[in-house]
Amino acid sequence: MFATPLYDADFEKLYEPSEDTYVVLDTLEEIRQDLVNWYFPVNTRSTTHSPNKVPICVEIGTGTGIITTFIQKNILGPDRAIYLTTDVNDYACATSIKTNGLNKKKPTDFGMLDTIKCDLVGPLARKCVDLLVFNPPYVPSEEVPDIVKLTQDKKDDDDKINDLLVDLALCGGADGMETTWRLLDNLDSILSDTGMALILFCARNKPEQVVEQFKQKMRLKGVEWKVERVFIRKAGWEELTVWKFVKDW
């Protein structure tokens, strides 16, 4: 079993790694060999797909950044992929870089990791993401906090902004799906043709229905998808699952 990466952050300012985070880490560990085979096929002639030599791995809403550091260290390797983290929270962006440093043997150890403050994948060029990992705000809530408004409203004090940023990591609006749907609706233009997305759901998101709806919507755009559940864990009254999305050629 791979160790959880070290981290050090102020959890009044960002989402602390929790059961859902560990579900993502355990998923990555469990499907590690599939991921390695997908991105670095040994014999490219015998496979039907030829992935980019150096995949771009993007984690949306990185928080502490332990998921990306885990992938870099234990799954794809520091010198075989480009790693980008995104978050709407400056402090999370900075923490994801710091976490990466905490888990290096020496500060100069090779690694290409960078961070971008943005919504979802923000400014990333179309179809450039080869591995997308998203542990979304999945908890059903009355509304999703308005990130744009809250970071621009100077009337609010820092404590209130921090509370809202932590809420934003959790609150997913109707069915807990509002943020995830904004991503899914554009997934075809985010992922490269050999790209893969790993997305976490809870039972209240009704993932089976979401997947069917997603496939139908994409079919209208002329894109077929292969979607499968790759991990399930019951945690108390909650059931968390991770689903793998790839384009079906």
Add this chain to the structure above:
Amino acid sequence: MKFLTTNFVRCPISKCDNSLKAFPLQYKNCELIQEELEFNPEFLANILDRLNWEAIIAVAGDLGNDSLPPTKPENVDPKDPENEQLLKDLHTLLIETQITEGEMHCGECGHIYYIKSSIPNFLLPPHLV
């Protein structure tokens, strides 16, 4: 923000989606630092494939570096000593150069994004979302 990352980001405003002027962004008033990292020639040779070389040249020019080869080096063997200087130069530029403060201008809509404490900020104001 590492120099390499400039090759993957464009103006996220939807009306700039199809504009050739929204990529690469124009980098102005930038402060740079070098962060020392181990040299990895294989990684550099492998990423050449996916780089938009014209964009690399344009951003390097914005930052005052006009010494890059005008066309993208092809089929670079990382084990060939003749390529060592080229790959070392690319390492210094793409991997070790960080933009700590600065502005990114969209050539299409003119919107300015800021880099602060090495973090590029692409959150959009409400009227542009």
